Structure formats: structure tokens, C-alpha cells
Amino acid sequence: MKMSTVDMLDKVQTDAPSSATDLLVSYVTDSTYESMGSSVLEAAVRPIVDTVGVILAGLGSEVGQGMTEYARKQTLGAQKGAWTPVKGVGVSAEVAACINGALAHSLDYDDTVLGAGHPSGVVLTALLAACDPALPANKTPLTGRKLLQAFTLGFDVHVKMARALGLKHYKHGWHTTSTAGAFAATAAVAHARGYDREKTAIALGMTASMISGIQRNFGTATKPLHSGLAARAGVMACDLSEVGYTASSNVFDGPRSVLDMYGLGEKDMSQFEKLGGTHAIVDPGVALKRFPACYTTHRAIQATLNLCNKHDLKPEQIKSVRGYTPVGALMYLVKHPPRTGLEGKFSVEYLVACAVQDRDVGLNSFSDGAVLRPGIKDLLKRIEVTEEEWCRPDDPQGLRSSPATGGFIEVHITTTDGTKLVEKVFSPEGSVEFPLTWDGLGQKFVDCAIFGGVNPKVAKEVFDALRNLQSVPDVHALLRKLIPEG
Amino acid sequence: MKMSTVDMLDKVQTDAPSSATDLLVSYVTDSTYESMGSSVLEAAVRPIVDTVGVILAGLGSEVGQGMTEYARKQTLGAQKGAWTPVKGVGVSAEVAACINGALAHSLDYDDTVLGAGHPSGVVLTALLAACDPALPANKTPLTGRKLLQAFTLGFDVHVKMARALGLKHYKHGWHTTSTAGAFAATAAVAHARGYDREKTAIALGMTASMISGIQRNFGTATKPLHSGLAARAGVMACDLSEVGYTASSNVFDGPRSVLDMYGLGEKDMSQFEKLGGTHAIVDPGVALKRFPACYTTHRAIQATLNLCNKHDLKPEQIKSVRGYTPVGALMYLVKHPPRTGLEGKFSVEYLVACAVQDRDVGLNSFSDGAVLRPGIKDLLKRIEVTEEEWCRPDDPQGLRSSPATGGFIEVHITTTDGTKLVEKVFSPEGSVEFPLTWDGLGQKFVDCAIFGGVNPKVAKEVFDALRNLQSVPDVHALLRKLIPEG
Known part of the structure; x- marks a missing residue:
């Protein structure tokens, strides 16, 4: 598909150098399992497993009720589709991303990175939805290794993008989980699918037209929805980029870049140069919450x-x-x-x-x-x-x-x-300094499963398998066990 | 469903007086066919009919190719769903709104209001999707009269919201068609469905977390997508509000309101007081384009x-x-x-x-x-x-x-x-001062249909029926004829 719309207003601007965009695109297209480093990848298993648990708990929340009705409205009778723990629905990748992203953040029990919001709920749910082998577009299962690699990359993009957007962005009233999160979701999916530079840049450009989420909706069910909307944006931008749909391919650079618009004069472009350096999962690290409270x-x-x-x-x-x-x-x-x-x-x-x-x-x-x-x-x-x-x-x-x-x-x-x-x-259980043990994570996972109506014995089996994520041959085969009974 | 999320950060703010929100909510909930005035309603038939034609033409554009593939990805095998001219797909209301909204703006051939962008493509496609009687949630057909009433209201909300957001909003880089459009779509759907004040306010609050669309994507297929994203936001916010999903119920008032965030110091609150006064369709009026060019x-x-x-x-x-x-x-x-x-x-x-x-x-x-x-x-x-x-x-x-x-x-x-x-x-054909005749509109409609692969004879029949919109008993029964042939 070629570009065809009549308004070329900013055509001149798109000729601007695209250095920041280039750095991000390169990070997405050129990173490998090996380049991530084993300690970084190892660290990423914990938030992945923890987030799956929190998604299940979300099912038992009022957000879970809303998302269940949402899933039914999007189903049109089909029973097959991307994985979501909502029972008896078959939904598209986009809808699954939206539902599961909202569930992940529904109890504010998902992990948190200082000053960057809640990356895992967004990145993981976008990846699981976009790469579900039950969907016609996906030919092969999503291996644990591949999930780990793409998640780890997306997690880092989330944190660095949140910082690139700057503090004024948050003070102005945006919810960074949603805005930075959408770019992270796109980066993770583009990486998992092995996009080339052009597809990646275009998907990121399209994402820039889908970022929002305001703090005035904190204290309502729309706050967790922000996480789902960000995950959905990532999936949609990638799906459209893949079929040749067009968007700006250097949206982080030049006049009126998305960072100018949403950074309001306090963007931090140095974050793009830090991609591929010290990984956010190591520094500042991630807190997996021990208690489901503020x-x-x-x-x-x-x-x-x-x-x-x-x-x-x-x-x-x-x-x-x-x-x-x-x-x-x-x-x-x-x-x-x-x-x-x-x-x-x-x-x-x-x-x-x-x-x-x-x-x-x-x-x-x-x-x-x-x-x-x-x-x-x-x-x-x-x-x-x-x-x-x-x-x-x-x-x-x-x-x-x-x-x-x-x-x-x-x-x-x-x-x-x-x-x-x-x-x-100084630091509670669950903080970076005093992380939950695997036993503690297992207890939380099972508690979450019970809260969401999932069989705790099955949940424990899945948890044990997910602990060894690198050797899981088909992540979704495991996840399909995690649907509430009767 | 009751609210249940843990972050109450802005709870204090939601106690702020909600005068602007109240004015908008009242306009949406209290307007009637009679209160709109017959000359205003009469004027709205033309952009409705014109926009249907332009949607058909969009099918023949490259955006149409992208949206066709998008529809197929969202279908999961179902053949029944909301109306879209894409052949052989059955999609949810949200997806139909997104597809048809993008098609409507794909050739920049949809109508335009000075300083407010392109209202009809957004408002009409949201309404048609949300009120399609083929969807399980909708018990009765959408009559022409009801469509006209809700469209007319949404059109006015679009223009006044664009002005409320202010000129700096556009200069900063947002695409008003998308941002103001999303609120207009929500208002139109809420009105068509007869929501009470609370559901309306919450749907508008949720919409505030879904507005984006940047000019840096002008000159690409993402520009028309903005129109689709706005229509989709309206449908989604209404659907979730309807099942009890929560959001801020006074998002236009108080500190860090959506207008503060997106108006950047140049919001115009007087626009809310103008709702229910002179209708935008009369002043400044709407230009239905005669030529598909800048x-x-x-x-x-x-x-x-x-x-x-x-x-x-x-x-x-x-x-x-x-x-x-x-x-x-x-x-x-x-x-x-x-x-x-x-x-x-x-x-x-x-x-x-x-x-x-x-x-x-x-x-x-x-x-x-x-x-x-x-x-x-x-x-x-x-x-x-x-x-x-x-x-x-x-x-x-x-x-x-x-x-x-x-x-x-x-x-x-x-x-x-x-x-x-x-x-x-001074004024070309199609301008407010020199409007297209019904014959001219008919010619454009048929040209659009041919460009989109729709049978011109059928198109002419549908056009003639739509001209008498007030007496159409089931708008979708007409639209279903407008699907390209084999």
C-alpha cells in the first residue's frame, strides 16, 4: 500500500534529521538475545511471571467485570482468538491487548519503576496479544526465549521513553504508563516480529498519533484502561505498519516532534543515546509489589x-x-x-x-x-x-x-x-532493595489466581513452568490453562 | 460495576465545580429533535449524504486497502457485524467506526468547517457504528430522524469543542479533527442512545483519556486514521460507560482539566455557553468539497x-x-x-x-x-x-x-x-457561499461510489432515499446495499 492522503502540511518537516528516531529504531531492529546480556534477561523473568498473576487477579476486580463485557461486545460469536483470561470469548489481538492491559493494572498490583510508571503490564500484554499463535497471522508459537527478549527490550524502551518525555509531561497531567507505554509496546512487538527499520519507524510514528491518558481519570476504572489502551496502540500500529500503512518515519525528531508536543520544553533527548547501555531492569530496577495498596x-x-x-x-x-x-x-x-x-x-x-x-x-x-x-x-x-x-x-x-x-x-x-x-x-518487601523471593512471588501468583477465580493448583503448575521461561516452547499453551472455571 | 482502582490521586480535583461539563452534558441529554430547529436539521442532511459518498470513495484509496486488511484482522471469521463497505467482514462497532472514519477522511474529500477540521466523517461514522441494529446490543433500527438529530448535535459539539481547545492546540501540533472529534463522537452516541447525565459525563471523561493525533503524521495514511480513531473513541467510551465503567465526571472543569492540558493556556470556555445557541451548521456553515484536492x-x-x-x-x-x-x-x-x-x-x-x-x-x-x-x-x-x-x-x-x-x-x-x-x-463551488446543488451532490456521490467499486445505479437509489433522511425508517438497511460487488 502506498501513501495516499492529500494533506502534505508537514512534508517539509519530515526531511529533518532523524537521529533520535534512528537510535530507537536501531535498538529495536538490531538487539539480539545475546546483546541483551544474561543478567538482564534473567531479571526480566520475574516481572513477566508476576504480571501474569496480576492479570488473573484483575479478573476478580470491577475492572474485570467491565473488560469481560467489553470482550463480549467485540466477539461477535467467535470463540477462537487471542488469549485473555476472560471466559468464552474470542477476540482480536488488539482487543486482547486492551483487556489484558487493563486487567494487569486494575488493582495497581503490577510492578513499578521509579518515575516511569508501570511498564510490564503494558509491554507483556501487547506482546502476548500480538504474537498469539491462535491468530491466523502467526505461524509459530511464541517461545519463552523470544518473549523474554522482546519484553526486556520493551521494558527498557518504556523507562527511557518516560524519561525522554520528561517530568513536565507528568506534571502537566499525562499518565506516563500510557504514553511512554504505547511506544514500548510498539517497540516490543516490532522487535518480536523482526521488523525492518522502515516498518519499525512507521509503527512508532503511528503510535505517536495514539498516545494519551490523563491523570484526571485517576481514581476511576479508566486509569487501568490507560494500560490497555497503550498495549492496544502498540498492536494496532504494528499491524497497520506491517500491511504497508504509512506514518511519519521520524516522529521523535525535527520541529513539532511528538517529544516537543508532549514534553512541553522538558524533553530529554539523551535517553535515546542510553538505549543499549545500562538496562532499566538493572538500574533503577523494578519493584514487584508485595501488597496491593498505594x-x-x-x-x-x-x-x-x-x-x-x-x-x-x-x-x-x-x-x-x-x-x-x-x-x-x-x-x-x-x-x-x-x-x-x-x-x-x-x-x-x-x-x-x-x-x-x-x-x-x-x-x-x-x-x-x-x-x-x-x-x-x-x-x-x-x-x-x-x-x-x-x-x-x-x-x-x-x-x-x-x-x-x-x-x-x-x-x-x-x-x-x-x-x-x-x-x-527503609525498603519494604517487593522493593528493588528487598525483592520478593521466588516463594513470595509464587504465593502472590496463587493469591492472584484465586482472586480471579482460577484454579490454584493449575496456577501453581503454570507458575513453576513460567519460572523457567527460557525453556518454555509455547507460552500461550501454558496461558490457556489460566482461564477461570465454571 | 463499581469503581475499583487504587489510585485516588486526583480525587480532590473531582470535587471542583463542573460548570463547563454540566453545560455540555445538558446539551447532550436535553436536546430534542424540536429544540434543534428545522432549518438546522435540514442543513445537516447534506453533509450526512455527502459523507456516505466519500466513505465509498475511500474504499478505492490506499487507505481503503489498509482498512480492508485491518477489518479482516479484527473479524475472526464472523460475517455479521456493524456496517462497513468493506466486503465480507463482520466487525464490532468500534472497528466499524475506526474503518469508516478513516475511509471518510482518506481522500480529504469530506466536508470542512473553517478552523474546526472535518466533523462529519467522525460524527457520522461513530453514530452509524454504535447504532447498527445488526449488533446484539441494538434492538431497534436507526431511523433517519434519529440519526439526523444525533449527528446535528455531534456536529455542533465538534465545532465548539475545537474552538474551546483554542488555536494554540492546533499550532502546538494536534489534529483537531481527531481531538475535538472524539468528544463530538461521544456526545452524538450518548445522545442517540439517550444516556442520562451521569453516563454522558463519564463517557466524555473517558474520551478525554483517548484524544490524540498529531500533525506530524499529515501527508501519510495516519492522517485519515485520526478520524477513525476519534470515531472509535466515542463508541468505546459510550460502550464502557453503559456497562458502568467509571471515569472522571467533570473532565472539562477544575485543575488540570483536559482543556488545560490540551489548550495550553488558550482554551475558550465561552464555547460551552454557546451550545444550544446558533448552530455551527448554520454559522459558520460547512463546505462540502467539490474537488478532491487541497x-x-x-x-x-x-x-x-x-x-x-x-x-x-x-x-x-x-x-x-x-x-x-x-x-x-x-x-x-x-x-x-x-x-x-x-x-x-x-x-x-x-x-x-x-x-x-x-x-x-x-x-x-x-x-x-x-x-x-x-x-x-x-x-x-x-x-x-x-x-x-x-x-x-x-x-x-x-x-x-x-x-x-x-x-x-x-x-x-x-x-x-x-x-x-x-x-x-471569491468562493468556489462547494463553499458555504456557493453550496453544491443536490444535483451536484448526487454527481459527487455516484463518482465516489464508482471510485470505491460500488454499483452506480444502486448508489443513485440510495442517494435519492438518503435525501429524504427524515423519513428513512432504517438507515442501515439502505447502507447495506452499498457494498462493492464481487
């Missing part, structure tokens, strides 16, 4: 759990709990006392109470009933958390560091017999 | 046609043609001599030569062969067009008016016998 609360949960476990504290032994957290950490945690499960995710006092009462914070902690239990209500009266400048001595006002990762949290528990116990936590 | 060339074509017809000039009688056009009109018309059909659309000299040689400029004027005909090559040597300040005496440098609509064009023809003929044109 990340700024994780350290308070962790400190409370540590104390309760170490001293085997029962709720009735506790006179008071005082938490001290860096300035800024409570900004969005205004839900005390929480009235619903969702509000519970934004009440640090509730989360501390959960840690005392249940010795855990998990997916079932956020039903409306769980939040309103009498024991919890009683505990909440004894819990207080405040922001303190001394919790971040090197940056008291948090001008240069995040309240979720800078400084530390201290939890002080006074027992009914007058004992004072103190726990200081 | 709009700045239309007056030069018209002047040449007028002279050649009036004096029955043959090519061999012409010694020279001198065109004088307002400053700015040639900025994007740098393709002389044109080497391809596409370049021909951007060569005013070629278009003048066509008018002399063929006494018409039509869809078949833009094959590569047509451009390179010997007679044309010979004529091109005798044609010269220049920008002149005197062509726009009230605004010589075009600081306040468009080179396509401000001032006038003069064409001077000198014949081989020394006669000098002059024609001055």
Missing part, C-alpha cells in the same frame, strides 16, 4: 508486620501505634477512617490495623466488609501516623526524593504492659 | 473552469494562464511539476491544467498516469501562479484570514489570438 504505605505495613511477627503481638496487647513517615507520604492518604475497601487502600491507618489484625495485607483486605470489621474499627482508634521531616534527613521536605522511597518510616508500638517497640524500614 | 486550490480550479466553459476554450487555444492568489496559499503547494497523483493534489498548476484539459477535477485526476499525460505536461509550461498581496486587500499578509477563504483569486488567460480573459473568484 506504594507510599508499603513501608508502614512492613514495619508493623515486622514488629508483630518478631514479638508475636496480638491486637489486644497493643495500646498504641505511632507511625512516622516522610513529608508528602500522606498527601493522597486522606481516607481515615475508610468506609469502603477502595478507601482502605488509601488509609495508612487501616493498612497498619490490617497488619496487626491479620499479619498480612492481601487482596481480600479490601472488601467493604473487611474494612468495617469491629476489631479493625477498634484498632483504628489506637493508630496514628504523621509526616515528619526527620524521616528524610537528607531531604526533609522531599524536594528531591519520593515519599515512597526516600528516607525511612518508623513505627512505634506501645503494648498494654508498657513496652515500647520501634521498627525503622 | 482546499486552497479550489478557487483557482473554479476560475479556470469558469473561463474555459464560458468561452469554450480548447487547450491548444491557450497561450498562457496566470493565476494570482492570496499570500500564504502556495505555502504547501510546492509540487510543480508533480510526479505522482498525490503530488498532483498539491500542485495548483496541475489542477489548473486539469481544469483546462478535462473541464473537471475529479477522483480520477489523481492517478500517476493522469498527472504525466503529454497534454498536461505541455500545458504546465504555459501556467504560472503567484501569491499577490492585492488578492486580499483588507488583509494583504493574511494575518487575520485564511488563504483558502479570505480575499479572492484571479485567473488571467491569454489565448493564441491575443485575447485576454479574466475571472475573479
Whole structure:
């Protein structure tokens, strides 16, 4: 197919040098399994496996209900199509990417990279959808090795693109998971399919006309949808580029580039030169969340759990709990006392109470009933958390560091017999510094599966197979086992 | 379905007053067939009919090839689904909206409103897709009356939203057809389906996370795709809002509103107050294009046609043609001599030569062969067009008016016998001031159908029926006749 539209307005601009675009295109087309490096690839297995689990959990969320109805509307009676854990639908690659991307981010339980949002949910779901061998266009199964390679590349593109878009992009109101994510999805799919430079550049150019997602929709089901829309954009741009559909082939360069438009004067072009250098999965690394709650609360949960476990504290032994957290950490945690499960995710006092009462914070902690239990209500009266400048001595006002990762949290528990116990936590379980063990990941995976209605025994088998991703001959054959029963 | 996602970042912001959103939502939910006014509704029949024709022509373009392959990828074997002129596919409402929206804009032959882009292609295709009775969700046929009412409303929302986004939005690099268009599509579908205020507001909020489309993709097939993406966004946002999926319900108000983000300091909130006032279809009105070429060339074509017809000039009688056009009109018309059909659309000299040689400029004027005909090559040597300040005496440098609509064009023809003929044109056929007659529209419709491979006799029958849109009981029953033959 040749280009044929009549408006050539910016034809002149497309003659601009395309150095940034070239760097990105080269990274996508020229990277190999070997060039990625084994430690980088090894590190990528964990977020892949974790994200599959989180997708399953999403099925049990209200986003899962919406996406299920969406899938049915897109099905038109066919029962065959790209993999999604929604039962009894057969959908196109684009729809699968959209559904699974939204499911992955539905509980904010998917992984996170400091300052870059949530890459894995977008990149993985785009790849799984685009490369599903059940679709007529795909002749061969997606091997674990191939998935790993393309995912790893896309993950890095996500993080570097988020930085290239710059901080003003986020401050202005865009959701980087969605905007940077769409380019990452496109890069990953283009790489997995072995596109040449031209197809890759055009797919990226087309993606530039599909990036959006605004923070004003945070706090609603549209936030996770951003992840799905980004994955879908990647699949669509690649599919159209593949059949010869045209777009600008140097969209990151020249006047009114997509980075000018969305970077608003604070784009960082040096990120393109960093592609192929230190991989984002190694530095800054990725946090696979241990608790399905706002990340700024994780350290308070962790400190409370540590104390309760170490001293085997029962709720009735506790006179008071005082938490001290860096300035800024409570900004969005205004839900005390929480009235619903969702509000519970934004009440640090509730989360501390959960840690005392249940010795855990998990997916079932956020039903409306769980939040309103009498024991919890009683505990909440004894819990207080405040922001303190001394919790971040090197940056008291948090001008240069995040309240979720800078400084530390201290939890002080006074027992009914007058004992004072103190726990200081810099990095919670799940953080880059204190990663989940494979056992911890396995527990999370199975919890997610149960929450989504998937047989836990089957989920454990799939988890064990996915751990050895490099030797999986057909990823989708495994994933097809992960569909809820009856 | 209830909201359930964990990030409540902007919850505080959603408590902001929602006056602009309220005005828009009220317009969508409270407008009636009667409140639109009969002259406004009457005026809307023409762009509807014209846009159906242009969609058919799009099938014959290279965009049509891409969209055909796209439709096949989204079909998964089903043969039933929403209407699209692509043969042998059954697609969801979203996919139909995307395909037909891209087809409508594929040749830049769809209508245009000064400063607001191309509303009809987006609004009509979203409505036709969302309300197709072939889809399980729709119980009753879409009547012509209902289509007319919802289209008219969406058209007005498009134009006022384009203005609300402001001029900086366009100058920054966004394609208003796509951004404003998505909100217009959502408004039209929400209105057609009779949504309440809450569903309407949420659908508009979700749409705000789906607006994009950048001018850097002008001159490629992604430009028409913008029109399809906007139509698809409207259908998707409505479908999800309908099943209880959540989004911000006051996205046009408060801090970091979608207008702040995309208006970049030049939003015009007064446009919301104008909803329900003078309708855009009446003022500034809509131009239904007579020639499938860049709009700045239309007056030069018209002047040449007028002279050649009036004096029955043959090519061999012409010694020279001198065109004088307002400053700015040639900025994007740098393709002389044109080497391809596409370049021909951007060569005013070629278009003048066509008018002399063929006494018409039509869809078949833009094959590569047509451009390179010997007679044309010979004529091109005798044609010269220049920008002149005197062509726009009230605004010589075009600081306040468009080179396509401000001032006038003069064409001077000198014949081989020394006669000098002059024609001055302010408004070409198809403009608001000199609208196409129904006969002219019928000719265009049939030409479009032929170009798209649709039987011209059937096309003429459908055209005649659509002219009386108010009394059509089932619009889709008519449209189903418009699918190309074997």
C-alpha cells in the first residue's frame, strides 16, 4: 500500500534529521538475545511471571467485570482468538491487548519503576496479544526465549521513553504508563516480529498519533484502561505498519516532534543515546509489589508486620501505634477512617490495623466488609501516623526524593504492659532493595489466581513452568490453562 | 460495576465545580429533535449524504486497502457485524467506526468547517457504528430522524469543542479533527442512545483519556486514521460507560482539566455557553468539497473552469494562464511539476491544467498516469501562479484570514489570438457561499461510489432515499446495499 492522503502540511518537516528516531529504531531492529546480556534477561523473568498473576487477579476486580463485557461486545460469536483470561470469548489481538492491559493494572498490583510508571503490564500484554499463535497471522508459537527478549527490550524502551518525555509531561497531567507505554509496546512487538527499520519507524510514528491518558481519570476504572489502551496502540500500529500503512518515519525528531508536543520544553533527548547501555531492569530496577495498596504505605505495613511477627503481638496487647513517615507520604492518604475497601487502600491507618489484625495485607483486605470489621474499627482508634521531616534527613521536605522511597518510616508500638517497640524500614518487601523471593512471588501468583477465580493448583503448575521461561516452547499453551472455571 | 482502582490521586480535583461539563452534558441529554430547529436539521442532511459518498470513495484509496486488511484482522471469521463497505467482514462497532472514519477522511474529500477540521466523517461514522441494529446490543433500527438529530448535535459539539481547545492546540501540533472529534463522537452516541447525565459525563471523561493525533503524521495514511480513531473513541467510551465503567465526571472543569492540558493556556470556555445557541451548521456553515484536492486550490480550479466553459476554450487555444492568489496559499503547494497523483493534489498548476484539459477535477485526476499525460505536461509550461498581496486587500499578509477563504483569486488567460480573459473568484463551488446543488451532490456521490467499486445505479437509489433522511425508517438497511460487488 502506498501513501495516499492529500494533506502534505508537514512534508517539509519530515526531511529533518532523524537521529533520535534512528537510535530507537536501531535498538529495536538490531538487539539480539545475546546483546541483551544474561543478567538482564534473567531479571526480566520475574516481572513477566508476576504480571501474569496480576492479570488473573484483575479478573476478580470491577475492572474485570467491565473488560469481560467489553470482550463480549467485540466477539461477535467467535470463540477462537487471542488469549485473555476472560471466559468464552474470542477476540482480536488488539482487543486482547486492551483487556489484558487493563486487567494487569486494575488493582495497581503490577510492578513499578521509579518515575516511569508501570511498564510490564503494558509491554507483556501487547506482546502476548500480538504474537498469539491462535491468530491466523502467526505461524509459530511464541517461545519463552523470544518473549523474554522482546519484553526486556520493551521494558527498557518504556523507562527511557518516560524519561525522554520528561517530568513536565507528568506534571502537566499525562499518565506516563500510557504514553511512554504505547511506544514500548510498539517497540516490543516490532522487535518480536523482526521488523525492518522502515516498518519499525512507521509503527512508532503511528503510535505517536495514539498516545494519551490523563491523570484526571485517576481514581476511576479508566486509569487501568490507560494500560490497555497503550498495549492496544502498540498492536494496532504494528499491524497497520506491517500491511504497508504509512506514518511519519521520524516522529521523535525535527520541529513539532511528538517529544516537543508532549514534553512541553522538558524533553530529554539523551535517553535515546542510553538505549543499549545500562538496562532499566538493572538500574533503577523494578519493584514487584508485595501488597496491593498505594506504594507510599508499603513501608508502614512492613514495619508493623515486622514488629508483630518478631514479638508475636496480638491486637489486644497493643495500646498504641505511632507511625512516622516522610513529608508528602500522606498527601493522597486522606481516607481515615475508610468506609469502603477502595478507601482502605488509601488509609495508612487501616493498612497498619490490617497488619496487626491479620499479619498480612492481601487482596481480600479490601472488601467493604473487611474494612468495617469491629476489631479493625477498634484498632483504628489506637493508630496514628504523621509526616515528619526527620524521616528524610537528607531531604526533609522531599524536594528531591519520593515519599515512597526516600528516607525511612518508623513505627512505634506501645503494648498494654508498657513496652515500647520501634521498627525503622527503609525498603519494604517487593522493593528493588528487598525483592520478593521466588516463594513470595509464587504465593502472590496463587493469591492472584484465586482472586480471579482460577484454579490454584493449575496456577501453581503454570507458575513453576513460567519460572523457567527460557525453556518454555509455547507460552500461550501454558496461558490457556489460566482461564477461570465454571 | 463499581469503581475499583487504587489510585485516588486526583480525587480532590473531582470535587471542583463542573460548570463547563454540566453545560455540555445538558446539551447532550436535553436536546430534542424540536429544540434543534428545522432549518438546522435540514442543513445537516447534506453533509450526512455527502459523507456516505466519500466513505465509498475511500474504499478505492490506499487507505481503503489498509482498512480492508485491518477489518479482516479484527473479524475472526464472523460475517455479521456493524456496517462497513468493506466486503465480507463482520466487525464490532468500534472497528466499524475506526474503518469508516478513516475511509471518510482518506481522500480529504469530506466536508470542512473553517478552523474546526472535518466533523462529519467522525460524527457520522461513530453514530452509524454504535447504532447498527445488526449488533446484539441494538434492538431497534436507526431511523433517519434519529440519526439526523444525533449527528446535528455531534456536529455542533465538534465545532465548539475545537474552538474551546483554542488555536494554540492546533499550532502546538494536534489534529483537531481527531481531538475535538472524539468528544463530538461521544456526545452524538450518548445522545442517540439517550444516556442520562451521569453516563454522558463519564463517557466524555473517558474520551478525554483517548484524544490524540498529531500533525506530524499529515501527508501519510495516519492522517485519515485520526478520524477513525476519534470515531472509535466515542463508541468505546459510550460502550464502557453503559456497562458502568467509571471515569472522571467533570473532565472539562477544575485543575488540570483536559482543556488545560490540551489548550495550553488558550482554551475558550465561552464555547460551552454557546451550545444550544446558533448552530455551527448554520454559522459558520460547512463546505462540502467539490474537488478532491487541497482546499486552497479550489478557487483557482473554479476560475479556470469558469473561463474555459464560458468561452469554450480548447487547450491548444491557450497561450498562457496566470493565476494570482492570496499570500500564504502556495505555502504547501510546492509540487510543480508533480510526479505522482498525490503530488498532483498539491500542485495548483496541475489542477489548473486539469481544469483546462478535462473541464473537471475529479477522483480520477489523481492517478500517476493522469498527472504525466503529454497534454498536461505541455500545458504546465504555459501556467504560472503567484501569491499577490492585492488578492486580499483588507488583509494583504493574511494575518487575520485564511488563504483558502479570505480575499479572492484571479485567473488571467491569454489565448493564441491575443485575447485576454479574466475571472475573479471569491468562493468556489462547494463553499458555504456557493453550496453544491443536490444535483451536484448526487454527481459527487455516484463518482465516489464508482471510485470505491460500488454499483452506480444502486448508489443513485440510495442517494435519492438518503435525501429524504427524515423519513428513512432504517438507515442501515439502505447502507447495506452499498457494498462493492464481487
